[in-house]
Amino acid sequence: xxxxxxxxxxxxxxxxxxxxxxxxxxxxxxxxxxxxxxxxxxxxxxxxxxxxxxxxxxxxxxxxxxxxxxxxxxxxxxxxxxxxxxxxxxxxxxxxxxxxxxxxxxxxxxxxxxxxxxxxxxxxxxxxxxxxxxxxxxxxxxxxxxxxxxxxxxxxxxxxxxxxxxxxxxxxxxxxxxxxxxxxxxxxxxxxxxxxxxxxxxxxxxxxxxxxxxxxxxxxxxxxxxxxxxxxxxxxxxxxxxxxxxxxxxxxxxxxxxxxxxxxxxxxxxxxxxxxxxxxxxxxxxxxxxxxxxxxxxxxxxxxxxxxxxxxxxxxxxxxxxxxxxxxxxxxxxxxxxxxxxxxxxxxxxxxxxxxxxxxxxxxxxxxxxxxxx
Amino acid sequence: xxxxxxxxxxxxxxxxxxxxxxxxxxxxxxxxxxxxxxxxxxxxxxxxxxxxxxxxxxxxxxxxxxxxxxxxxxxxxxxxxxxxxxxxxxxxxxxxxxxxxxxxxxxxxxxxxxxxxxxxxxxxxxxxxxxxxxxxx
Numbered sequence: 001x002x003x004x005x006x007x008x009x010x011x012x013x014x015x016x017x018x019x020x021x022x023x024x025x026x027x028x029x030x031x032x033x034x035x036x037x038x039x040x041x042x043x044x045x046x047x048x049x050x051x052x053x054x055x056x057x058x059x060x061x062x063x064x065x066x067x068x069x070x071x072x073x074x075x076x077x078x079x080x081x082x083x084x085x086x087x088x089x090x091x092x093x094x095x096x097x098x099x100x101x102x103x104x105x106x107x108x109x110x111x112x113x114x115x116x117x118x119x120x121x122x123x124x125x126x127x128x129x130x131x132x133x134x135x136x137x138x139x140x141x142x143x144x145x146x147x148x149x150x151x152x153x154x155x156x157x158x159x160x161x162x163x164x165x166x167x168x169x170x171x172x173x174x175x176x177x178x179x180x181x182x183x184x185x186x187x188x189x190x191x192x193x194x195x196x197x198x199x200x201x202x203x204x205x206x207x208x209x210x211x212x213x214x215x216x217x218x219x220x221x222x223x224x225x226x227x228x229x230x231x232x233x234x235x236x237x238x239x240x241x242x243x244x245x246x247x248x249x250x251x252x253x254x255x256x257x258x259x260x261x262x263x264x265x266x267x268x269x270x271x272x273x274x275x276x277x278x279x280x281x282x283x284x285x286x287x288x289x290x291x292x293x294x295x296x297x298x299x300x301x302x303x304x305x306x307x308x309x310x311x312x313x314x315x316x317x318x319x320x321x322x323x324x325x326x327x328x329x330x331x332x333x334x335x336x337x338x339x340x341x342x343x344x345x346x347x348x349x350x351x352x353x354x355x356x357x358x359x360x361x362x363x364x365x366x367x368x369x370x371x372x373x374x
Numbered sequence: 375x376x377x378x379x380x381x382x383x384x385x386x387x388x389x390x391x392x393x394x395x396x397x398x399x400x401x402x403x404x405x406x407x408x409x410x411x412x413x414x415x416x417x418x419x420x421x422x423x424x425x426x427x428x429x430x431x432x433x434x435x436x437x438x439x440x441x442x443x444x445x446x447x448x449x450x451x452x453x454x455x456x457x458x459x460x461x462x463x464x465x466x467x468x469x470x471x472x473x474x475x476x477x478x479x480x481x482x483x484x485x486x487x488x489x490x491x492x493x494x495x496x497x498x499x500x501x502x503x504x505x506x507x508x509x510x511x
């Protein structure tokens with residue numbers, strides 16, 4: 001009997017372990033001729049999750065472990081009054097973003113893992129505060145997702161403003177794949193849209209839906225860790241982690257369902273499948289999907305004149321393969337992928353700053369500026 | 375084919391259930407390993423992979439890892455406080471940064487018991503919460 005059992009297991013494993021995945025049609029290639037190089041400007045950071053640029057050209061940087069740094073005149077100043085961060089798994093101090101009218105109102109927006117609330121564990125919170133000298137003041141919690149959970153997975157998060165002044169931010173499914181993402185009465189696995197003061201816009205898609213979390217703008221997401229306003233169209237673009245394969249780029253539109261986990265190009269880490277379908281009516285197809293996964297984090301779309309070779313290209317950090325991916329698009333279709341600066345470390349974030357330079361946050365290294373080769 | 379598969383599924387689930395019954399009920403080490411496997415799936419699998427094989431040149435393997443099996447205290451310390459700096463695993467040098475995971479001491483013990491008893495690793499001397507709490511950075 002034991003032999004038969006083993007035989008059956010072998011057959012079973014063979015049948016299921018080779019779930020076939022369609023690889024991305026366009027493969028990431030080595031760069032043929034690259035005119036740019038990286039130049040470290042902020043050294044000695046561990047996981048620089050978020051960065052944003054103040055009007056004087058100085059930089060605010062969040063470290064996942066909970067510190068907030070102000071990098072000014074070559075000096076890294078520790079800012080007091082940073083929020084209480086719940087460091088757990090993929091959670092910690094997450095993104096940071098200035099109000100579009102920062103010069104007049106001084107508001108700084110941040111997301112972080114928070115234990116606020118009754119249940120054990122934590123969930124993602126959006127806050128805003130002002131910088132007074134080297135201290136954060138006037139802190140307001142604008143949104144705190146619930147329920148808390150001790151799961152370490154999928155907190156998101158990125159923050160972005162659109163041209164109308166709406167604030168968007170992401171929260172991942174918090175490791176509760178089969179419950180959260182498809183349910184608009186629950187937090188997590190969502191992109192949220194709020195006014196800058198945290199109030200819910202009257203025309204948000206689910207304001208009239210029964211028991212819905214009305215801050216939700218789109219749903220069916222797994223774990224979005226890249227978000228950028230397309231500088232050419234004004235649309236909000238997001239990238240999100242898939243499981244094993246199935247990372248995605250999506251353009252966020254009001255009320256859309258992006259399908260996780262009902263449709264996916266990914267499979268479980270173990271190689272087994274959780275869905276047989278990659279498309280379904282009422283669910284959006286990604287603009288692009290990665291198989292195998294690159295583990296995307298951070299995203300920017302190049303509009304600066306400093307990089308004429310790259311204008312209009314999408315840049316995405318790869319945590320898994322430790323490079324910056326450059327995607328060339330034609331009519332919203334990826335036609336070319338290239339690996340930039342491979343081997344410098346896990347790329348956590350990429351931002352085009354107001355000075356026109358692109359800055360790349362690399363784990364265990366720091367923040368580097370991309371400059372023309374001499 | 376479908377019927378056959380269904381049969382295999384039933385057989386397999388019976389096997390899994392009966393195995394769990396015989397092994398995991400009373401033995402504290404097996405219980406700890408079981409809890410540890412759940413923590414592994416949540417906190418570790420994305421980098422160290424389902425079979426502890428890691429990612430070439432980036433994340434060191436845990437399966438048959440000489441570093442893990444010979445550096446019990448160092449491994450616990452890495453799990454508790456994060457892992458930084460060069461380490462040599464099975465003759466290859468790794469220099470990635472693993473952030474502190476935010477696990478409590480009992481969870482560190484559980485996941486240590488799981489990874490030191492999986493994928494060809496074998497460790498009879500159970501790691502306890504007390505042992506983890508006594509290890510300081």
